[in-house]
Amino acid sequence: MPKAGKAGKAGKDGVRVPLSRERVIRTAVAVADGKGSAALTMRAIAEPLGVEAMSLYHHVKGREDILDGMVDTVFAEIDLPPRDTDWKSGMRHRALSVRAALKRHPWAIGLMDSRSRPGPATLRHHDAVIGALRAGGLSVPMTAHAVSLIDSYVYGFVLQELSLPFTGDGDLDEVAGAIIGDMPADAYPHLTEIATEHVLKPGYDYADEFVYGLDLILDALGARGNPGPHS
Numbered sequence: 341m342p343k344a345g346k347a348g349k350a351g352k353d354g355v356r357v358p359l360s361r362e363r364v365i366r367t368a369v370a371v372a373d374g375k376g377s378a379a380l381t382m383r384a385i386a387e388p389l390g391v392e393a394m395s396l397y398h399h400v401k402g403r404e405d406i407l408d409g410m411v412d413t414v415f416a417e418i419d420l421p422p423r424d425t426d427w428k429s430g431m432r433h434r435a436l437s438v439r440a441a442l443k444r445h446p447w448a449i450g451l452m453d454s455r456s457r458p459g460p461a462t463l464r465h466h467d468a469v470i471g472a473l474r475a476g477g478l479s480v481p482m483t484a485h486a487v488s489l490i491d492s493y494v495y496g497f498v499l500q501e502l503s504l505p506f507t508g509d510g511d512l513d514e515v516a517g518a519i520i521g522d523m524p525a526d527a528y529p530h531l532t533e534i535a536t537e538h539v540l541k542p543g544y545d546y547a548d549e550f551v552y553g554l555d556l557i558l559d560a561l562g563a564r565g566n567p568g569p570h571s
Contacts, residue, residue: 361399365409377447412459414448417441420468427476428558442498
């Protein structure tokens with residue numbers, strides 16, 4: 341049976357759902373979430389929409405255009421810094437939201453700042469972040485330092501987090517316990533110490549490491565004040 345044309349798959353009521361740029365982008369996000377960005381071909385996007393790959397070109401210019409839209413979709417999911425709070429609280433809130441979005445869409449980390457045609461959600465996000473820092477009294481140079489430092493920390497932490505061999509506290513206990521159990525007694529005293537005295541303690545949550553590091557960065561930025569452009 342031939343696939344549907346521009347209209348796409350029929351809905352539950354049998355009515356064809358019109359194909360649109362938004363549907364193409366959201367389907368691409370779903371494909372990348374499930375299979376990674378390497379699997380993101382025009383055919384892979386067209387398949388769940390019930391159309392031929394060529395039909396997508398009526399709504400997007402090509403794969404690069406889709407990637408631009410996907411990145412903009414992720415930025416649209418990230419909370420902007422609240423306006424009714426101080427800049428540190430705003431940056432903390434925003435960083436936690438960035439981490440959550442990147443964990444939902446692991447493929448996005450390598451694309452977030454790589455697009456040469458940022459969409460409206462992306463531009464709105466960056467403008468709001470800069471605006472919150474400037475409203476908090478940070479100079480233009482210090483604002484640039486803060487954005488770079490915070491984003492480098494968040495992106496780097498999520499990359500590390502996604503590569504770890506555990507996903508929850510139970511998995512962490514199992515993995516860490518197995519590592520400690522396999523090590524020769526007293527061969528690696530410092531690894532044993534941090535595992536038994538910190539990581540394997542009841543209530544330990546690896547996510548707390550993110551919050552601790554983030555607060556440390558925000559406190560340091562606040563303490564540094566507003567150094568000159570060459571500081």
